[in-house]
Amino acid sequence: MKNSSSMPDTRAAPDYHRCLPVEFHSQADAFIRYLHELPNKSPVECPACGHPRFRLEASQNLRLPFYRCAACNKGFNCLSKTTFSGYGLIYLWSAYGQYLLAGWPMSAIAKSMGISPSTTWRWIKPCRAVMAKEFPALYHWWSARQDRTNLEPPAHIAAQAQAFLIGLEQLLTTQQAVCSKCDSPHMQRIDARRPDFRCAACWSTVSLLHGTLLSRLGHPEHWLGFAQGLINGESVVDQQRRTGLCGPSCRRWQIRFTRMLEQQGYADLIQWITWLRSRRVKEVSDFVRNGGQLEAVAGSRYSVDSNRRFAVPPKNSRKGVSV
Structure with missing residues (x-):
């Protein structure tokens, strides 16, 4: 087993x-502590025959202490016949558990941990x-989100x-504004979809x-629905089916709305979105494997010949899932 000097710095986990x-924080801490202490736990009985008497054998170049049962004479270590038997890099398990509970995508975990x-x-x-x-209570809550x-x-x-969502809705539906030139509060809204106003005093x-991330972004009637889909971790293709926009537009919208979340300080929400979105691929795979069919999406239904090329997006096939 690697010594502590060769262990990577996990403070950036x-x-x-x-x-x-909040009610699961203590269980999560206990789970991480369990993974950290698991390789150092002393066995209480032989995993082969259940006999409580065994001896420690002095062995060289073994990652874990090795024991020999006094009854059946079989050798074992603290991980024998456990779920972690045969797995390496034991000094990284607790760090991996932190990434797992935080909802990181597997590719991002691998890159961050160097595995x-x-x-x-x-x-x-x-x-x-x-x-x-x-930790069954923690697992019940976490696995439901991990599996979507x-x-x-x-x-x-x-x-x-x-x-x-409330802030976005209020921005789209507000009927009041102050003129930036004459400071007059008497402004008349002139666009039903966008918060555009004309001053009654100076016209x-x-x-x-203007000056926001939503400036020059089209189809405001879809903004609230798109934001809700973003919060649910929907993919670009999901958002295409939801809004009827093309892929590049949905990717641009994802970037704009995520930057808005950053500007408003919703870091926890951004991490939540990253978690759910990373699990969307598996959800789609399971859906197709179980016989489901996904509508092909090739472009925007707002194009000139959209009525001939693209069908109307399907309704949700099951509760809580947009496919």
Whole structure:
């Protein structure tokens, strides 16, 4: 086993509390501590025959202490016949658990920890087994989001999402503005979809979107729905089906709305979105594997010949899932 001097610095590991409800913070800490202490735990019985008597054998170049059963004479270590038996890089397990609870995509975990993507995919199975056995309440909540069977966020993230959506709705529906030239409050809204106003005193026109990330962004009737889809972790193709826009437009919208979240300080919500979006690929794969069919999306229904080329986006095939 590697000594502490060769262990990587895990202080940069993500704050896994961000995406978890407050009531699960202590269980999450216990889960990380369990992974950290697991390789150093002393066995209480032989995993082969269950005999409580065994002896420690002095062996060279072994990553873990090796024991010999006094009854069946079989050798074992503390991980024998456990979910982590045969897995390497044991000094990284607790750090991996932090990334897992924080909802990081597997490719991002591999890059941050300096391990192969295949390793991150292999480790998730024993981690899930340990969490399900030792911390069932935490596993029930976390696995529902990891598998996208429940998209409901924890209370503090739900509050951020609601505040963002309400702010966007108020911006789109406001009937009041102040003239930037003469400071007159007597402004008349002149566009039903966008917050554009004309001053009754100096006849200047004012747009509340001027200088914002939403400036010159089209189809405001889709902004609220797009923002909700973003919060649910929908992919670009999902958003194409939701709005009827082309792929490049949906990607541009994702960038704009994410930057708006950053400007408003909703860091926890951004991490939540990253988690749900990273799991969307598996959800689609499972849906197709179970016989579902996805509508092909090739472009925008707002193009000139859209009526001949593109069908109307389908309704949600099951509750909580947009496919």
